[in-house]
Amino acid sequence: MAAQAPRMDGPERDTVRSLLAELWRDRLQPSRPGSGRETPVGRLVHGALFVTATLSAFVTIGIVLVLIFETVEFFRQVPLIDFFGSTKWSALFAEKQFGVWALVWGTGMIALIGLAVAIPLGLMAAVFLSEYAPPRVRAAVKPILEVLAGVPTVVFGYFALLSISPVIRNIFGQDVGIYNALSAGIVVGLMIVPIIASLSEDAMRAVPRSLREGAYALGSTRMEVSLRVVLPAAFSGVVASIILAFSRAVGETMAVTIAGGGNPQFGVDPLEAVQTMTAMIVQLSLGDTPTTSIEFKVLFAVAMTLFVLTLGMNIVAQWVSQRFREEYE
Amino acid sequence: MSRNFFGLMRSSAPPATEAPDAIGSERAAPPPPPTMKQDDAASAGVHLDPNLEAVRHDFTEEVDMALKLRGVSAFYGSFQAIDRMTMPIPRNRVTALIGPSGCGKSTLLRCCNRMNDLIPGARIAGEIEFEGRNLLDPTVDAVDVRRRIGMVFQKPNPFPKSIYENVAFGARINGYSGDMDRLVEDSLRRAALWDEVKDELDKSGLALSGGQQQRLCIARAIAVQPEIILMDEPASALDPVATLKIEDLMRELAEHYTIVVVTHNMQQAGRVSDYTAFLLAGEERVGRLVEFGPTQEIFTNPLDQRTEDYITGRYG
Numbered sequence: 001m002a003a004q005a006p007r008m009d010g011p012e013r014d015t016v017r018s019l020l021a022e023l024w025r026d027r028l029q030p031s032r033p034g035s036g037r038e039t040p041v042g043r044l045v046h047g048a049l050f051v052t053a054t055l056s057a058f059v060t061i062g063i064v065l066v067l068i069f070e071t072v073e074f075f076r077q078v079p080l081i082d083f084f085g086s087t088k089w090s091a092l093f094a095e096k097q098f099g100v101w102a103l104v105w106g107t108g109m110i111a112l113i114g115l116a117v118a119i120p121l122g123l124m125a126a127v128f129l130s131e132y133a134p135p136r137v138r139a140a141v142k143p144i145l146e147v148l149a150g151v152p153t154v155v156f157g158y159f160a161l162l163s164i165s166p167v168i169r170n171i172f173g174q175d176v177g178i179y180n181a182l183s184a185g186i187v188v189g190l191m192i193v194p195i196i197a198s199l200s201e202d203a204m205r206a207v208p209r210s211l212r213e214g215a216y217a218l219g220s221t222r223m224e225v226s227l228r229v230v231l232p233a234a235f236s237g238v239v240a241s242i243i244l245a246f247s248r249a250v251g252e253t254m255a256v257t258i259a260g261g262g263n264p265q266f267g268v269d270p271l272e273a274v275q276t277m278t279a280m281i282v283q284l285s286l287g288d289t290p291t292t293s294i295e296f297k298v299l300f301a302v303a304m305t306l307f308v309l310t311l312g313m314n315i316v317a318q319w320v321s322q323r324f325r326e327e328y329e
Numbered sequence: 330m331s332r333n334f335f336g337l338m339r340s341s342a343p344p345a346t347e348a349p350d351a352i353g354s355e356r357a358a359p360p361p362p363p364t365m366k367q368d369d370a371a372s373a374g375v376h377l378d379p380n381l382e383a384v385r386h387d388f389t390e391e392v393d394m395a396l397k398l399r400g401v402s403a404f405y406g407s408f409q410a411i412d413r414m415t416m417p418i419p420r421n422r423v424t425a426l427i428g429p430s431g432c433g434k435s436t437l438l439r440c441c442n443r444m445n446d447l448i449p450g451a452r453i454a455g456e457i458e459f460e461g462r463n464l465l466d467p468t469v470d471a472v473d474v475r476r477r478i479g480m481v482f483q484k485p486n487p488f489p490k491s492i493y494e495n496v497a498f499g500a501r502i503n504g505y506s507g508d509m510d511r512l513v514e515d516s517l518r519r520a521a522l523w524d525e526v527k528d529e530l531d532k533s534g535l536a537l538s539g540g541q542q543q544r545l546c547i548a549r550a551i552a553v554q555p556e557i558i559l560m561d562e563p564a565s566a567l568d569p570v571a572t573l574k575i576e577d578l579m580r581e582l583a584e585h586y587t588i589v590v591v592t593h594n595m596q597q598a599g600r601v602s603d604y605t606a607f608l609l610a611g612e613e614r615v616g617r618l619v620e621f622g623p624t625q626e627i628f629t630n631p632l633d634q635r636t637e638d639y640i641t642g643r644y645g
Binding site for chain 2: 208210211214215217218220224228232233
């Protein structure tokens with residue numbers, strides 16, 4: 001039989017209650033920021049931190065608002081159908097055409113060529129770093145790979161012009177222009193290799209050791225463990241890294257402006273010069289475009305298109321990495 | 330009682346080089362084995378430091394040995410985890426490795442299929458004879474060893490794939506060309522899981538309960554058709570009902586496979602094993618084999634005081 005709990009009655013109980021209530025007020029209540037005893041200096045720091053934390057959010061909102069405002073202005077003068085319903089772009093000619101697909105196509109072609117280069121290179125690098133490289137090699141190689149992401153993109157642009165284009169011309173003939181989509185695409189691919197390699201390697205390293213051991217215990221070779229267990233298990237992270245890299249390729253500006261040529265067109269030949277959305281924005285921004293002119297306003301319409309595209313891809317990347325996240329437990 | 334176990338075993342079983350190896354003969358014979366000089370090893374006494382000679386019970390049962398460990402030591406960097414362990418693993422029996430935490434049970438187990446090769450800085454000395462070869466020999470392919478000596482881990486670790494693919498995985502990578510559906514079904518039946526999952530083979534292996542996941546891992550190991558299955562505390566993460574199922578399963582599997590199980594649950598060792606090895610780490614945390622013999626002998630009539638202390642729950 002259980003022992004009877006001691007009972008408390010009357011004033012004794014009240015005392016205990018009030019003690020408990022006091023304890024609760026003083027100790028157990030979680031302190032809320034901004035409440036309670038804050039010194040003037042504390043308040044100042046608090047305020048400064050709040051401003052810095054919200055500043056970038058306000059800047060982002062401001063940019064988006066400007067984009068929307070100017071884009072609406074543009075579409076007051078140019079009907080939507082002329083923008084989204086055409087593949088001809090000639091904003092700087094007397095006969096103006098604003099078919100944005102020519103620019104989207106140029107962007108897409110260069111980004112796809114970039115992915116075709118970066119996915120195999122990046123994934124192989126990730127598999128090597130995560131599964132094959134001894135710790136010391138990884139410690140040396142990974143930072144170097146990430147430094148690649150810090151090289152100024154203008155350098156990549158001239159690298160494409162001076163090193164990649166001549167090779168392409170040697171292969172495909174001297175009548176290929178020095179400015180072409182293939183050269184720009186390859187160099188964009190090299191630029192996004194670090195994104196795919198680094199993020200995929202993180203995802204693969206996060207695969208628990210126990211899964212690798214399970215596969216080794218069944219008589220798997222290192223390659224089988226890497227390609228048939230670790231890579232599939234890290235699938236969501238790998239896909240997210242590819243989508244992020246793609247959105248980086250789409251937003252890339254300097255290298256494609258230099259190496260891609262300035263020829264907005266809707267053709268499938270990667271050896272032709274093309275123009276991307278970003279390169280067109282550079283071209284229009286460089287001249288002395290009057291702020292009231294239609295050429296100025298179309299800048300924002302194109303920028304808006306670009307913004308929606310990359311934002312959409314980032315959302316997809318997040319969705320994929322959450323939707324396909326594997327629970328290992 | 331015999332202090333020289335291998336002397337005893339030689340009289341009851343033919344030397345490994347001539348052993349009519351039922352399972353080995355079905356398979357492609359391994360390339361010319363660097364045969365171990367068993368007699369030399371025994372007579373020259375590989376590491377037969379008298380202080381390391383564990384107490385062994387005399388047993389005359391006619392059993393073939395699946396593995397013979399001789400002077401097996403393991404190191405992690407400069408730390409020695411186990412010291413010169415010499416013991417046999419009888420074929421088609423359940424052998425339990427018991428002892429307090431940190432006595433090197435798991436390390437010893439992981440030496441037996443070269444899993445320790447995967448740990449940077451790990452090193453093994455000594456010999457483990459498997460079908461006439463020393464499986465620790467660097468010329469022996471560790472991948473091949475692991476195909477024939479499977480392993481089940483402490484925490485169930487199914488792949489994030491379907492139940493079917495989990496079981497088929499090992500067979501696929503080993504180039505199995507037979508009827509895969511049949512193999513999957515057989516393996517799941519042997520692991521006593523078929524009836525529970527036969528209608529949902531496409532479901533993820535991770536959707537199963539812990540006990541089911543562990544039986545899935547056993548099915549996965551069986552599907553590779555190993556000769557030996559090493560189990561590292563296979564039931565320690567499971568509830569009592571699931572534990573009992575795994576224990577029943579071990580008894581059944583012993584008809585076809587040699588099983589080595591690490592456990593720190595003595596009741597479990599008593600229930601499932603035919604042979605028991607008691608390991609203990611001394612002051613310097615180096616694991617040594619104290620006593621080996623038939624489980625019943627170890628539990629009812631231990632010869633070493635330390636074994637008796639452990640069995641009666643005085644430490645660990």
